[in-house]
Amino acid sequence: MNNLLSLRTVYSSSIKKCIKELNKRPIQLYSTQTAIKIQEEKDQNKELLKEFERISNITVKVRTKKPQKPPFVKNLHVGVFDTDILTYPELEKEDFENLNKQLEPVKNYFNDVTQQQKPFNIHSDFAENLRNLRLFGLQGSQLLNGRELNVTESCRFNDVLSSNTSSVTALLNNDLLVFQALLKKGTDEQKKKYLPQLISGKSLSAFCMLEDNLTDSCKFKTNAKIGNDKKSWIINGEKSWVVNGDVADLFLVMANTEFINKLGIKETKLTAFLVEKDFGNITSSPCEAVGAEGTDISNVKFNNVTVPVDNILGEINGADVILSSILPEFRISSGIACSGILRVLMKNLINYCTHTNSGNTCITETDYIQSVVADITLSLYATESVTYLTAGLLDQYENQDCQVESAITKVFSTEETCASISKCMELIGPASYMKDHWCNILHRDALAHLMLNETNSNLKMSIALLGLQHAGLKIQDTIKMVRNPLFYPSQMFKRMWTQRRQAADKPKLTLNLADYLHPSAIIPSEMLEYCVLRLQFATEILLARYGPEVVNKHIELKRLAECAKDIYVMTACLGRASRSYCIGLQNAEYEMLLATAYCINAVERVKYKVKQIYDGSYATNDDNCRKIARRVFHFKKYFPEHPLTRNF
Template identity: 45%
Template structure:
C-alpha cells in the first residue's frame, strides 16, 4: 500500500503543473465526506492521486469577441473570417478520436444495445466509467473538461443508442446546469452522484396548455423564516421523469407588472424526488421515459436555489443555446443511421434484372439526403467552433438555426425512408417507423420549430432595426426626405430588379473551384439585406405580427448560414487534402445552388407583398374557418336545387 502511494506521488511530481494541481487537490479532498476506516482513507487518497496524475493541461485561449455573425447578415455585413472553418488542435484530435471510438464500441455491445431504460444502474455505470457523464465538467471532478465541439462529438456518438434523448437531457439540462451555475455546496451534494451514475436528473420546465411564460402555474413562495421555499404546481412532458431522483425545477417566484406589461421572474431549484408533496404520473410514450410531475406544498431549502433568485432567465438563455446544439448532434446520428440503412436496403433489393440502386428515383433521394447530412454536420461544428474560438461569442441565432435545420432535415430523411421502404414501415417495430417517432420529439419538445423560426427572424430584425433606425425613419416618411428618397431610388435600382451588385468578394477566401458557389452565397446575402429593409420600412414596429413574412426571412437566414458552413468546410477539406474532398466540393456546390433558389423565391414574395402573394387569401380563408369552428365548405356532391 505504501509503495503504491509513493509511486503515485512520483507520477504526480513529474507532471509539469504539479504545484497548481496540489493546490486544486485540496479543494477536491475537502468536498468529499469523511471516511472513518483507515483502509478506506488510504484507498481514497490513492484514487485522488490517480485522478491528479491523469489530468491533462488543456491550453484554450479564446480570441476576443467578434460581432455576431448571423445577426450582421441582416445588414449585409459578412465576416469573412467565418469562412475559415474552425478546427481542433492536433493534440485535441489525438485525444478525442480514440476516446470517441471507444465509446462508440461500448454503445454497440449487446448488454448496452438491449438496455431500454436509463434507470439501469449498469448502463449508467458504463457511461460513468467511460466519462461520458459530465463531458464539460473539470477533470478534477472526474469530467472530461470538453469544449463545446468535443462534447457534441461525444453526444453524436451516444445518440446512436435508442436512449439518446434520456442521455442528452440528463447531460445537457442536468449536469451542465450544475457544472456551470450551481455553487460549491450544491455540486458537492448532487453533482458527484450524477456523474458517478448513482443519480439521474430531469429538467422540469414545460407545462400543459401554457400559452405564455406569464401564465406559468408552478410557483414558489419563500417561507416566513426565509429558510425554505414552498413549491406548488405541475410540470408536463418531463424526460427521465419516472426514474430521476433529482429534479431541476423552473418556477415563478415573482410577477412584476409595469405599465400593463407583465414581467415574470423565474428561479431554478433542485428538488429531491423523495421530498414530501412530490408525485408523478407516467406519460405513455413507449420508447422514452416521460412523466408529469406535481408539487403540493413541497418544501425546498433556500440552499437549493441554482444561481440567484429571480435570475433563471440568464441560466436558461445560456443553457438552451447549447441544448439546441445537442439536438443537432442527435439529429445527425439519426440521419446517418437512416441513410446507411436505406443504402443497404436498396442494395439488397437490387438484382440482375432490377438494379434498383442505379435508378434516378433512388439516386436522387439518396443524394439529397447525403447533401443534407453534410450540411447538418457542417453547420453544427461551425457553430461550436465559433463558441469555442471567441470569448462570449453571441451565437444565439446560430444555435437556433442548427436546431431548426438539423431537425427539419432529419424529418425529411425519416419521411424519405418511410416512402422508400413502403409497406414494411407500417410496423411499429420497423426501424424506419422508430426513427420517425424519435425525430418528432426534436421538432416539438420544449420549443417548436415554428416558434423558433419566428424568434430567429425577430432577433435578426431587431438587431438590424437598431442599426437602420434613421434610414428606415426616412423611408417611412418620404415627404420629409425627398432628396434621400430620390437617391435611394437610384442606388436600389439593381436590388429592385433582382440584380444586386456582388462586391463582397467572398470567393477570395475560398478555393477557386468554389467561385460560382461563393457568388450564390453573396447573392443571397445581398437579397437578405434588401428584404430586411423592405420589411422594416413597410411594417415598422408591426413587423412582429407579420408571421408569414417572418418565416420567409427566417428561411433565408437559415439557408445563408448553412451555405457558409458548407463552403467553409469544403474549401478547408480540399485545401488540406482530406479523402473524398472532391465530393465535398461537389456537395457544397449542390447545396448552395438549391439554397440560392429557395432564398430567391422567399425574397421575391417578401418584396412583392401580401397583395401579390396568397397571404391575404389565406388570412381570409382561415378567418372564415375559425368562425365556423370546423371545415365549412360543402361536400363536392352537394346540390342546392
C-alpha cells in the same frame, strides 16, 4: 494564466491531502485487531492510492479564447459578412489525438453490444456501463472525474452515442440542461453539493419547464412563494413532458415568483430552483410518448414542496439569464442527435437498396433512388457542417452570442431529418409502416427532437425577430427615411437609384467572398453572396413596410427566418468543403460537390422567398389564407358544403 495557477494549486492540495491521509495510518508490528478491520484499512489505502494516481495523471487543459465577435447571422441582416467564419473551426492536433484516444473505449463498447440489447434504458444496467465509461458530465472538471471537454469535443462524444442508442435523448437532457446550468450559474456551494453526483452518474437530473393546458402559452401555472420563515420557498404546480422525470434525483424547476416593479405594480417572472427528490411531496406519472424508446418521459407534480433559499439558481426572477446561457448548447445537441439518426438511416437504406432489384436491374441504378440517396447525403453533410461550426464558435470566442445560430442548427437538423426519413419510408413502402421496422423507429426518434422542449415554429419567429431587432438598431435612420419619404425627397431619389439593381433582383456582388475560399468554390460563393445581399434587402423592406407591427406578421417572419437559415447552412457547408479541399482530405472534391449542390438548392429557395416578401401580401396568397382562416374560426368548423349537396 490565473486559472492555470489556481488549477495547479488545487491539484497540489489534493495530492497533499492524499499523502496526509496515508501518513495517518499507523504502522503496527503485530496484530491487535480483527482481520476484517485490517482488510478494510487495506481497501481504504488502496482507494487513496488510486485517487492519488488519478490526480497525478491529470493533464492540465489550457483553453484560450479569442475576444467576442459581433453575432454572425444577426449581422447578415444588415449585409455584413464576417469572413473569418469561412475558416471552418478545427481542434488542435494534440486535442484531436487525445479525443480519439478517449473515444476508443466508448466505440468498442457499443460495437460489442449486440443489436438485441437495444433499445437501452437509462435507468437499467446500461446506466452502470455509462458511469464506467465516464459519459456523464462530459464538461465537468477532471478533479471531479469529469473529462473537461469543450463544446466541440462533447459533440463528438454525443455523436457516437446518438448513432448507437435512442436513450441519447435522456443523456443530452441530463447533461446539457441541469448540469450546464449548475456549471455556469451555480454558486460554489451548489457546485460542490451536486456536480460530483451528476458527473459520477449516481444522480440523474431533470429539466422542468413545460406545462400542459395553458390558457396563455406565455404564462406558467407553477408558482413559488416565500415561506413564513423567509428561509425557504414553497413550490406548487405540475410540469409536463419532463425527460428523466421519474428517475431524476435533482430537478431544475422554472416557477413564477412575484415582485413589485419600480412603478409599484405587482409582476411575475421566472425563477430557477434546484429541487431534490428527497425534499418530498414530489410525484410523477409516466407519459405515453412516441419514439425515444428507453427514455423516461413523465409529468411531475410539486405539492407544497419546501425548497431552501440557498437552492435558488442564479438570481431571483433571473431564470431568463440561465435559459439564454444553456439553450445554445442544448440546441446544438439536437444537430448531433439528428446526425446520428441520419447516419443510421443511410446505412440501412444503402443496405436495403443494394439487395433490392426492379426486374433485372438493381434499384441503385435508378434515377429516383439516386436522387433520394443524394438528398439524404446532402442533409447529413449540411447538418454535420452547421452543428460543428456553431460548436466551434462557442469554443473559439469568449461569450459568443450564438442564440440565432444555435436555433438555426436545431430547426434545420430536425426538419431535414424528419423529411429524409419520410422520403425513405415512401421509397420502402408498406414495410416501413410497421412499428418494429427500423425506418419507423428512426422516425419516432426524430420526432422526439422535433417536438420536445422547443417547437420549430417558435424558433423561426425568434430567428427572424432577433435579426430584425439587431438590424433595426443599425439602420434605424434609413428606415425612418423610407417610412417618411416626403420629409426626405432627395435622399429617397438617391435610394431609388442605388436600390434599382435590388429591385430587379440583380444585386451587385461586392462582398468578394470567393477570396476567402478555395478557388474551385467561386460559383457557390457568388450564390452565397447573392443570398446575403437579398436578405439585407428583405430585412429593409419588412422594417420599412410594417415598422413596429412587423412582430405580428408571422408569415413574413417565417420566410425571413428560412432565408437566414439557408444562408447560414450554405456558409457552413462552403467553409467545411473549402477546408477539406485545402488540407487534402479524402473525398474532398466530393465535399465541394456536396456544398455546391446544397448552395444551388438553397439559392432558389432564398430567391423565391425574398420575391414573396418584396411582392407583399396582396401579390402572394397571404391575404387569402387569412380570410379562409377567419371564416373557419367564425363558424368553428369546416365551412364548405359537402360536394354532393344540392341547392334545388
